[in-house]
Structure formats: C-alpha cells, structure tokens
Amino acid sequence: MNVSGTLGALRLLYNPSAFLPHITISTFADLPIPLRAPGSKTPIKVVVLDKDNCFAAPHTDEVWPAYAATWSRLRAAYPGARVLIVSNTAGSSSDHDDSQAKRLEAATGVDVLRHHGSKKPGCGAEVLAHLREQGLAERGAEVAVVGDRLLTDVALAHSMGACSVWVRDGIVPDTSVFTRFEKMFYDYMTGAGYKARPVE
Numbered sequence: 001m002n003v004s005g006t007l008g009a010l011r012l013l014y015n016p017s018a019f020l021p022h023i024t025i026s027t028f029a030d031l032p033i034p035l036r037a038p039g040s041k042t043p044i045k046v047v048v049l050d051k052d053n054c055f056a057a058p059h060t061d062e063v064w065p066a067y068a069a070t071w072s073r074l075r076a077a078y079p080g081a082r083v084l085i086v087s088n089t090a091g092s093s094s095d096h097d098d099s100q101a102k103r104l105e106a107a108t109g110v111d112v113l114r115h116h117g118s119k120k121p122g123c124g125a126e127v128l129a130h131l132r133e134q135g136l137a138e139r140g141a142e143v144a145v146v147g148d149r150l151l152t153d154v155a156l157a158h159s160m161g162a163c164s165v166w167v168r169d170g171i172v173p174d175t176s177v178f179t180r181f182e183k184m185f186y187d188y189m190t191g192a193g194y195k196a197r198p199v200e
Contacts, residue, residue: 018159021154025165029070033073035163044142045136046137049083049110050153051104053171084112088152091114124160127160140161140199141161145165153166158196166186168186
C-alpha cells in the first residue's frame with residue numbers, strides 16, 4: 001500500500017493546485033525538448049521520469065518503440081545522470097533486493113533512484129538529496145518530473161518546487177477508478193480556471 005500517496009491525496013481538500021501539471025501532453029512522444037517550466041527563467045537541468053505508461057508499457061522495462069526518437073532526443077539534451085527514473089515499483093520499498101531497478105537500468109541505460117523510504121509523492125526530499133549529492137541540481141526549479149499520475153508524479157513535482165509534466169493518455173488506456181477520477185478532476189479544475197503553482 002502506498003501510504004504516502006493516500007495521505008497526499010487528502011491534500012486535494014485544501015490545496016488542489018498542487019495536483020495540476022505545468023505542462024500536459026498526450027504521450028511521451030509529445031514531450032517538449034528541451035523542457036522549460038512556463039513563465040520560469042530557470043533552465044531545466046535534470047528530468048525525472050516515471051516508468052509505467054510513461055515511456056514504457058506497464059510491467060515492462062524497455063522504451064516503447066514508438067518513443068525511440070523522443071528518447072534519443074531526451075538523452076542527447078540531458079546526458080548521463082541528468083535523466084533519472086523514479087518509480088513506485090523499481091527501486092522502491094516494494095523492490096526489496098533492487099532486482100527490478102537493476103533490470104530497468106540494464107534495459108534503459110538510465111539510473112533508477114533507490115528510495116526505500118516513502119513512495120511517490122513522499123520521496124521528494126530523497127530525490128533532491130540525490131541530485132545535490134551528484135552535483136546535478138541544487139533546487140527543484142531545475143528539475144522536471146514527467147509521469148502519468150496527478151496524485152503521485154505531479155504531486156511529487158510540486159512538493160519539490162519542480163516543473164510537472166503530465167502524460168495524460170500514455171501507451172495503453174488506463175481505466176482504473178483512480179485514473180478516471182484524476183482526469184475528471186483535471187478537466188473540472190482547469191475548466192474552473194485553476195492553474196498549477198508557478199515554478200520560481
């Protein structure tokens with residue numbers, strides 16, 4: 001069970017803008033490269049990626065073939081450790097021996113954050129600590145988080161002060177009650193004029 005996600009969802013009651021993305025795209029193929037938060041002058045130095053239904057099909061480790069060109073452009077714009085995978089499966093407390101993380105790293109050539117404490121969205125401090133230790137970014141405003149879930153990926157970005165990129169449709173249709181709720185929430189809130197907090 002993702003306790004962090006459950007508790008984080010309660011924030012919807014008093015801070016709904018923390019779950020609205022700065023950038024919305026249909027699929028990973030639409031990712032704007034290089035990334036920049038709307039209205040911010042701070043350049044993005046690091047891109048944090050979710051995996052399932054973002055750049056890979058659920059329960060697989062390989063980059064979806066249709067996204068190969070986007071993946072290549074992303075890796076060219078953000079070389080080496082400037083792309084980091086943060087998953088609620090691989091590298092998380094669910095991945096006790098890090099075997100999933102190792103397979104994902106082998107398949108993509110990208111580091112997977114080991115965060116055995118809180119899952120997304122509660123691991124923002126761990127993400128920033130890792131990036132600072134590696135000399136990659138000092139502030140959340142230098143980071144973009146790309147993922148398909150408002151309640152985890154977008155909320156993680158906001159907790160870090162980072163730019164949030166929401167992959168609305170992904171590779172396969174996700175018909176779970178949580179996904180349907182997130183899309184209804186997004187449509188209602190944006191229709192009512194709410195926006196994400198700006199990145200400073």
